[in-house]
Structures are given as C-alpha cells and as structure tokens.
Amino acid sequence: MSITIRPAVPTDIATILGFVRELAEFEREPDAVTATEPHLHDALFNSPPAAEAIIAEQDGVPVGMAVFFHNFSTWTGVRGIWLEDLYVTPAARGSGAGKALLVHLAGLAVDRGCARFEWAVLDWNVRAIDFYRAMGAEAMEEWTTQRVSGNALVKLAGRS
Structure with missing residues (x-):
C-alpha cells in the first residue's frame, strides 16, 4: 500500500473538516472547532489563500492531511x-x-527558499x-506560545 501526497482541491473540504474535527477530539478539545466548510474553502482557495493544505492518500483514499501557511523571520529575512x-x-x-507529509512540506520549504519549518505539539503527546525528534525536529524549549483570543482579543483591540 503506497502513500501519495497531493495538493488539496476544493472537493477535499469536507474531508479536511472531518480530519480537523478528529484531530480536535484527539487533542481533547472536541467542541473547539467552529470552522465550517465555507470557512475552510475561503481560507484555502480564495486569492490569496490564507493557508494551504496537502492530502496523504493510501491507495487513493485520504488518510491524512497537513494545513500550513507562510510565516516570516526578521532574523533570517526570509519566510x-x-x-x-x-x-x-x-x-x-x-x-x-x-x-510523507513532513517530507513533502520540508521539500516545499526548501523549494520556496524558506529558512524554517516550524510547528507546535502538545506537551503530553509523547508519541508525536x-x-x-526522529524526523530531526528540535524543541524550542525557551519559547512559549502566547495567544489572545475571544473577549481578550476584543478588549486588546480596544473594542470592548
């Protein structure tokens, strides 16, 4: 059974949203997903897209996905x-x-002249x-992710 990676297409939206919901369930946040198919379609297929997605298929059946976007480092001067x-x-x-998904994304990063390929992982997800680590990733132990959302975001924006 071979794995192939391909770019997501608009007809993948329901599959992608299903995978997002399954991931949220796994990450113990099943009620946190508020995205809809129209949200994802707009994010992935409007011009310019907010993000991109790739699909992993095993014998033609979707078995995984990666959703990613470009960030920018002022330290390296590149995305x-x-x-x-x-x-x-x-x-x-x-x-x-x-x-296969990680290798494909690393290849995209190299092809696009990116200096970094980064992501976050929950600290309890030891298997991941x-x-x-086996793929060569290093923990950024000195860095913590910060988030402002919901009412805190509205308040920070001075709109409360």
Whole structure:
C-alpha cells in the first residue's frame, strides 16, 4: 500500500473538516472547532489563500492531511512554513503517511527558499514528540506560545 501526497482541491473540504474535527477530539478539545466548510474553502482557495493544505492518500483514499501557511523571520529575512495541523487517521498511523507529509512540506520549504519549518505539539503527546525528534525536529524549549483570543482579543483591540 503506497502513500501519495497531493495538493488539496476544493472537493477535499469536507474531508479536511472531518480530519480537523478528529484531530480536535484527539487533542481533547472536541467542541473547539467552529470552522465550517465555507470557512475552510475561503481560507484555502480564495486569492490569496490564507493557508494551504496537502492530502496523504493510501491507495487513493485520504488518510491524512497537513494545513500550513507562510510565516516570516526578521532574523533570517526570509519566510518559513508554519505547520498548523498534521493529522493521520488512527488506522493509517505507522503507514508512513505522517513522514510523507513532513517530507513533502520540508521539500516545499526548501523549494520556496524558506529558512524554517516550524510547528507546535502538545506537551503530553509523547508519541508525536518522539516521531518529530526522529524526523530531526528540535524543541524550542525557551519559547512559549502566547495567544489572545475571544473577549481578550476584543478588549486588546480596544473594542470592548
């Protein structure tokens, strides 16, 4: 059974949203997904797109996806790729789909002249952390992610 990687197309939106919901369930946040198919379609296929997605297929059946976008480093002066979500269905884990998605994205980063390929992982997801280390990833232990959302975002914007 071979794994192939291809760019997402508009007819993949329902599959991508299903994968996002499965990922949220796995990450213990099943009610956090508010995205809809129209949201994802606009984000991935409007011009310019807010993000891109690739699909991993095993024998023609979607078994995983990666959603990513460009970020920018003032330190390097060039853009990078931020991996927002990497998901492989439970049945396809261990098939090489996750590795194929990461290898494909690393290739895109190199082809696009990116200096970095980065993502976040939950600290309790030891299986994923071990997988990422095996792929050559390094933890940025001195850095923590900060987030402002919801009412705090409105308040910070001075709109409360």
